């Protein structure tokens with residue numbers, strides 16, 4: 001630990017971490033439990049990771065909780081995930097408020113039940129002044145849908161072709177107001193983007209671990225942040241030392 005109580009590398013930690021919380025089903029199967037037990041264990045783990053973000057000074061956390069493709073899962077699982085979202089908001093909102101977490105929603109709310117919509121909107125409203133950690137909850141989210149939604153909105157706003165820039169596009173996405181993710185973590189070993197933040201991930205660093213999401217706790221999270229802190233991000237450029245011969 002350094003003098004400020006933070007790990008030695010912490011000034012190089014990512015500002016924005018996004019997570020594909022994968023492996024809940026396999027975690028449950030391994031224990032002979034129903035898939036929903038895996039999602040519940042994943043929810044408990046999320047609480048730990050939110051705390052760890054506050055502890056390590058991560059400013060933005062984006063979690064992939066329900067994709068536009070997840071509607072294709074059995075009804076029991078879809079209903080269960082909707083219930084989990086409602087329960088999490090009901091149970092955790094006051095603690096999240098105390099921790100200074102601001103909740104934002106990414107995705108389309110319209111297809112969700114009225115009660116879920118109201119809870120999400122209430123959580124967003126009640127936490128809007130918080131700034132310790134911005135928690136973007138991608139729920140009924142898909143990267144391709146997000147881009148189509150942005151283009152339609154631009155056309156509705158009569159944006160001219162000349163006015164369309166990278167920056168303007170970013171302002172029309174669900175993630176408007178959040179910087180692009182510095183680090184994307186995917187648990188359970190799959191090597192896919194799965195329609196997650198496909199615009200925003202252009203230069204994100206990736207960290208993939210075999211660990212299933214419910215077991216990806218504080219220590220593994222810290223390991224991912226430490227590994228990120230060692231990375232050399234070049235954004236398609238080269239390091240100046242490659243021209244000067246200076247190795248700094």
Ligand code: FPP
Pocket residue numbers: 021022023024025026027039040042043046064065066067070081084085088137139188213
């Ligand atoms: C992917 O694992 C996980 C999901 C589709 C759901 C993630 C949801 C949570 C962790 C609960 C937290 C949710 C909210 C609403 C805050 P998988 O089921 O595809 O795992 P598998 O690939 O092993 O089957």
